Amino acid sequence: MRLTNAELTPEILEGATIYGPKDEKIGSVDHLHSGQVVVDVGGFLGIGAKPVAVPASQLDFMRDEDGDVHAVTTWTKDQLKGMPTHRD
Structure with a gap:
């Protein structure tokens, strides 16, 4: 939903x-x-992840049958990793 x-x-x-796009976890x-x-891409358990900023319109947020929120996007992990590092 x-x-x-x-x-x-x-x-x-x-x-x-x-x-x-292939239903794989990318961040x-x-x-x-x-x-x-701001999406954390790569890393393991939050360590070594690269923060990148994407427009909210590029992510389609949904709630599954258990109520957990997730998003899908057409970006690949490699495309996100290639973006500039986000700094607040």
């Missing part, structure tokens, strides 16, 4: 897993910043 704009809040989105939401979603 797709989230409404009212549900696109830090409390709901932070920590959400992001899946790429997770770190935080929201100036209308963008």
Whole structure:
């Protein structure tokens, strides 16, 4: 079930897993910043991950049958890793 704009809040989105075009896990939401979603890409258990900022419109946020929030995107992990590192 797709989230409404009212549900696109830090409390709901932070920590959400992001899946790429082949349904593989490519990152997770770190935080929201100036209308963008900062995604941690790569790393292991949050260590060594690279933060990149993408427009929220590039992510399709949904809630699964268990109520867990995740997002899907057309970006691949390699495309995200190639983006500039985000700094607040």
